[in-house]
Amino acid sequence: MEDYTGSIEDCESALELDSTCLVAMVQRGKCYMELCNWDQAVRDLERVNNRDRHNQENKKKAADAAFKANNHDEAYRLYQEALAVDKHNQSYRDLLNKAKQELAKLSRKDFYGNI
16 A cells, blocks of 8 residues: 555655645645545645646546535536546546536525525
8 A cells, every 4th residue: 555645745845845846746636635635635736737727637636636525616617627628528528517417416405405
């Protein structure tokens, strides 16, 4: 089994030396995902996305983490961004629709919960 906590510490050390190191941010985000720390993963991967706007794979990873954190608004937005970079990717389309369905469920719960 991999030592994700140790890898996170290594990434943090690298980021102390160079706070703009995208490789360390991506790696730390992946480690947070493995540890199911979704909010931290989204934070790191969003920082990468803000600097590297054309990397749809990082956008997808951030969207996956947001989805697992039940932040479906954020997941929907990030899946849209990934799809904008790769317009013909059916997998991204499917994930976008899944996030949209979850948002619709939440809307119905809010609506019926207020009756």
